[in-house]
Amino acid sequence: MKTILTGIRVNSEPTLGNFLGALLPMTRLANKYSKQGDIVNIFIPDLHTIISDVDGDITEGVIREIKYYLAAGLEPNENIHIYRQSYVPAHSELNWILNCVATMGETSRMIQYKEKSEGKDSCNVAIFDYPILMAADILLYDATYVPVGEDQFQHLELTRNLAERFNNKYGEVFVLPAKTADQAKFMETANAETAESEHVDADGRAVGIRIRDLQDPTKKMSKSSKAENSKIMMSDNPEAVAKKIMSAQTDSLGKISFDMFNQPGISNLLQIEALITGQPLQTVIGTWAGETHYGDLKKKVAESVSTFLGEFQAKVAEISDEEVLRLLEAGEKYANEVAGKKLLEVQKAVGLRK
Numbered sequence: 094m095k096t097i098l099t100g101i102r103v104n105s106e107p108t109l110g111n112f113l114g115a116l117l118p119m120t121r122l123a124n125k126y127s128k129q130g131d132i133v134n135i136f137i138p139d140l141h142t143i144i145s146d147v148d149g150d151i152t153e154g155v156i157r158e159i160k161y162y163l164a165a166g167l168e169p170n171e172n173i174h175i176y177r178q179s180y181v182p183a184h185s186e187l188n189w190i191l192n193c194v195a196t197m198g199e200t201s202r203m204i205q206y207k208e209k210s211e212g213k214d215s216c217n218v219a220i221f222d223y224p225i226l227m228a229a230d231i232l233l234y235d236a237t238y239v240p241v242g243e244d245q246f247q248h249l250e251l252t253r254n255l256a257e258r259f260n261n262k263y264g265e266v267f268v269l270p271a272k273t274a275d276q277a278k279f280m281e282t283a284n285a286e287t288a289e290s291e292h293v294d295a296d297g298r299a300v301g302i303r304i305r306d307l308q309d310p311t312k313k314m315s316k317s318s319k320a321e322n323s324k325i326m327m328s329d330n331p332e333a334v335a336k337k338i339m340s341a342q343t344d345s346l347g348k349i350s351f352d353m354f355n356q357p358g359i360s361n362l363l364q365i366e367a368l369i370t371g372q373p374l375q376t377v378i379g380t381w382a383g384e385t386h387y388g389d390l391k392k393k394v395a396e397s398v399s400t401f402l403g404e405f406q407a408k409v410a411e412i413s414d415e416e417v418l419r420l421l422e423a424g425e426k427y428a429n430e431v432a433g434k435k436l437l438e439v440q441k442a443v444g445l446r447k
C-alpha cells in the first residue's frame with residue numbers, strides 16, 4: 094500500500110490544458126490506484142493559492158475544481174481523500190518546523206522562486222517559502238508518489254532533502270517521496286492507457302502532455318495568458334470554442350502531419366483531437382494523413398471540443414455544492430487525523446512535546 098498525493102491551486106478557472114494535462118490524468122491515477130488499495134489524497138492548496146492574485150472567490154473556485162474532478166470521472170471511495178489545505182492546520186505548523194531545517198541557499202535556488210522574484214522591486218515572503226509548505230503537504234501523509242508537472246520536480250527534490258536532513262538530525266520520522274526519475278515513471282502509468290505517452294516535444298522526447306497556446310503554439314496554453322483566443326476555458330460555449338479553434342495559428346506547409354517542431358499548431362490540434370475523443374494519437378494522425386485543408390481539421394477539432402465541453406458542463410451542473418462539501422468534510426476529518434498524528438511525532442522528535 095502506498096500513498097499518492099497531489100494538489101492544484103485555484104487561482105483561476107482551469108483551461109483545457111490544465112484539464113487534459115493534470116486533472117484528467119490524476120483522475121485516472123486516483124481511480125486505478127485507490128481500487129487496488131492505495132491511498133489517494135487530492136487536496137486544494139488554498140494557502141498556496143493566496144500567494145498570488147486570485148480571480149474570483151476562492152471558496153467557489155475550490156467547489157468548481159472538485160466538481161471538475163467528479164465530472165472527469167473521479168469515483169470517490171474510502172481510499173480517496175479530498176480536502177482543503179487551510180482546513181488542516183498541521184500543514185502550516187509543519188511548514189514552520191521545516192523552515193528551521195531548510196537553508197536560505199537551497200530555497201533561493203528554486204527556479205520558480207527565481208522566476209517570480211527576479212526583476213521585481215518586492216515580492217512576498219511566501220513566494221520564497223512556497224516549496225517548504227509544499228514539502229509539509231507531502232511529508233505529513235508519508236506520500237511516495239506526487240504527480241505534478243515537470244516544473245515542480247525541483248520542489249520534490251527539495252522535499253526529499255528536507256526529509257532526509259530532518260530524519261538524520263531527529264530520527265526516522267518522515268517517509269521520503271520517490272526520486273524524480275521514479276515519479277516520472279509512475280506518472281507514465283496514467284498515460285500508458287491513453288494517447289498521452291505518445292506525446293513528444295520539439296526534440297522528439299516523450300513528455301507529459303502539454304497543450305499549446307492556440308495563438309502561439311510554441312508556448313503552453315496558460316491560464317495567465319491575456320489573449321482570450323489563445324486558451325480554451327472549461328466553461329467556454331460552442332461559439333467561443335469554434336471562434337478560438339478556427340483562428341488558431343498554424344503554418345503554411347499545407348500538409349496535416351504531427352511534427353511539434355515544424356508544425357506545432359497543427360500538431361497541437363491533432364493532440365487535442367486524440368485526447369478529447371479518447372483515440373490513440375497515431376490513429377488520429379493516420380486519419381488526417383494526406384489531407385491538406387487546415388480548415389477541415391479545425392472544424393472537426395472545434396466540433397469534438399464543443400461536444401466534449403457540452404457534455405462535461407452538463408455533468409458539472411448536475412453535481413450539487415452539498416455533495417462536494419460532504420466529500421470535503423469527510424476528507425478533512427481524515428486529513429486532520431493523519432496529519433495531526435504525524436505532526437505530534439515531529440513535535441516530539443524536535444522536543445516541543447514530551
Ligand code: AMP
Pocket residue numbers: 101102110111112113114115116241242243302303304305313314315316
Ligand atoms: P498551472 O496552471 O501552472 O497552475 O498548472 C496546474 C497543472 O496543470 C500542472 O500540473 C501543470 O503541469 C498542468 N498544466 C498547465 N498548463 C498545461 C498545458 N498547457 N498542458 C498540459 N498541462 C498543463
Ligand code: TRP
Pocket residue numbers: 098099100101102138141226227230231239240241242245
Ligand atoms: N506547487 C503545486 C503546483 O503549482 C501545487 C502544490 C502545492 C502541490 N502543494 C503541493 C502539488 C503538494 C503536489 C503536492 O502545481
